[in-house]
Amino acid sequence: MSSMETNQVPKPSIVQQGRTKKIKQPGSGRQVRIALIVVLIIVLLMGGGWFFLSPKEDVYILRDYESSPVKIGDFETSIQASGTVEIGRQVEIPSRQDDGYADELYVEEGDFIKAGQILATVEVPQLQEDLDDYTLGLASSQNALQEAYINQKYEIRDLQKTIAGLEADVSDAEDEVAKYEELVKVNASRTSDLEDAQDTLDDLKDQLDDARADLEEQLQLNELEIKNLEDEITLYQVRIARTKADIEETKITSPIDGEIQSIADEMAVAGSYIEQGDTLITVVDRDSAVVELEVYEEYTSAIQEGQQILMTISDKAVIGIIDSIGQYATASSDGLGSTVTVTVIPDQSDGYLTPGATAVADISLGSRENVMTLPRGAFLTTGSQKYVYVVNGDTAMKVKVTYGSIEDNVVELLTGVEPGDEVITSGYQNFIEYASLKIEK
Numbered sequence: 001m002s003s004m005e006t007n008q009v010p011k012p013s014i015v016q017q018g019r020t021k022k023i024k025q026p027g028s029g030r031q032v033r034i035a036l037i038v039v040l041i042i043v044l045l046m047g048g049g050w051f052f053l054s055p056k057e058d059v060y061i062l063r064d065y066e067s068s069p070v071k072i073g074d075f076e077t078s079i080q081a082s083g084t085v086e087i088g089r090q091v092e093i094p095s096r097q098d099d100g101y102a103d104e105l106y107v108e109e110g111d112f113i114k115a116g117q118i119l120a121t122v123e124v125p126q127l128q129e130d131l132d133d134y135t136l137g138l139a140s141s142q143n144a145l146q147e148a149y150i151n152q153k154y155e156i157r158d159l160q161k162t163i164a165g166l167e168a169d170v171s172d173a174e175d176e177v178a179k180y181e182e183l184v185k186v187n188a189s190r191t192s193d194l195e196d197a198q199d200t201l202d203d204l205k206d207q208l209d210d211a212r213a214d215l216e217e218q219l220q221l222n223e224l225e226i227k228n229l230e231d232e233i234t235l236y237q238v239r240i241a242r243t244k245a246d247i248e249e250t251k252i253t254s255p256i257d258g259e260i261q262s263i264a265d266e267m268a269v270a271g272s273y274i275e276q277g278d279t280l281i282t283v284v285d286r287d288s289a290v291v292e293l294e295v296y297e298e299y300t301s302a303i304q305e306g307q308q309i310l311m312t313i314s315d316k317a318v319i320g321i322i323d324s325i326g327q328y329a330t331a332s333s334d335g336l337g338s339t340v341t342v343t344v345i346p347d348q349s350d351g352y353l354t355p356g357a358t359a360v361a362d363i364s365l366g367s368r369e370n371v372m373t374l375p376r377g378a379f380l381t382t383g384s385q386k387y388v389y390v391v392n393g394d395t396a397m398k399v400k401v402t403y404g405s406i407e408d409n410v411v412e413l414l415t416g417v418e419p420g421d422e423v424i425t426s427g428y429q430n431f432i433e434y435a436s437l438k439i440e441k
Helices: 028-053 125-185 191-249 297-302
Strands: 060-062 067-069 071-087 090-094 100-105 118-123 251-253 258-263 279-284 289-296 308-313 316-331 338-346 358-375 387-392 395-400 402-406 410-415 422-424 436-439
Touching: 071 338, 071 402, 071 410, 090 258, 118 279, 125 191, 289 297, 289 358, 297 338, 297 358, 308 338
Parallel strands: 060 436
Antiparallel strands: 067 422, 071 289, 071 358, 090 279, 100 118, 118 251, 258 279, 289 338, 308 316, 308 358, 316 338, 358 410, 387 395, 387 422, 395 436, 402 410
16 A cells, blocks of 8 residues: 555544434333332332231230130040930830721820720721620520430430339349249249240340440430530630620720820721721830930940930930940941941930930040140130140240140140140130230230
8 A cells, every 4th residue: 555545634524423322212211110110019019928928026915815724634535426316115006806997086196194094996896796696606505505404304314214114124024033933943834934034034134234225325425415515605605705805905005104196097087997907096105215326436435335424305404324335337327437326215304305306415435634624715716726825924925736635615735835824715816917915904
């Protein structure tokens, strides 16, 4: 390159260097402001979240509360079971005879009656007809028996007369034979006369034997006739007795003391048709009322027969004694397990229980020793069953605890507190989020 070219002075630029400006993109300032606003909102949200979610450093002032010391002692464990009142003894009285018709009704539902009391009657026409027939048959047989006695008396007397006459004839014939025997010996009579006398004697003896046989036979026949007539009379007497008993049974009587639970509709209308075997009246023995409770199977090993329990039946407190514990389990009505029927005999000294009434029972499962407890209160649920506030002077600290069994008015505590600790037992709903409380009295 030549020196001329090297020393050549550059031409001035048409752009003035001192006045150069940066070119701004349209809207860039607005974006910055928006970004700042977003960042500010995020900071505020994070700060608010920290404020609300972080542990409170301030202390809640508590002025009104209830408290109780943690006690140690025996803890009674129990369960609740429900059931119904059932009647252990009831009798359904049927129509025991042939078909008939409602006659008289002497009681109403709800009446208390005694064993043997006549409750109603049923008319059975066939029974009365049978009784009339048997009564006539008995009278006829009795008349026949009396007639037989009379006829036999004269028949026997005639036979006895015949025998007596033959015996006299035989005696005379024997004398006649003896006479001819003496005459024949002295040749004063012919032998043929003796033979004729002997033939006559033999014939009379045969007649006497026949007459005596006839008497014996007649006596036996008479005895058989009398026995048949007496048997016939006895049969009629039995039939009459049975029919009378059947008629007596048309009187509906109660076999037990009790209460009229129900009466068949037919008995309320005289003349209504009653079929044999229809249940007419049901009598229940209120004294035999029992309560059948459904107890979850897993608890049955902890209860025993003879154990006393407390029940609530129709808002009434009733003491009962466990009479029996079922041997078989069935699915519970709530589908949560299996239950066993436990039969309880209730105390009815204050009045009879209503069949079908609902019963709720508290059944003790025994007690445990040296258990920490508190009286049951609102703290249990408002503390989410996890926390309690333990009072120490003018402060109360939130403590995590473990609960055990919860009975009627007692709560078991397993961990987190010690015997003697004073625990707030009123509700925690206003301050459960606080770790500590300031107590002002």
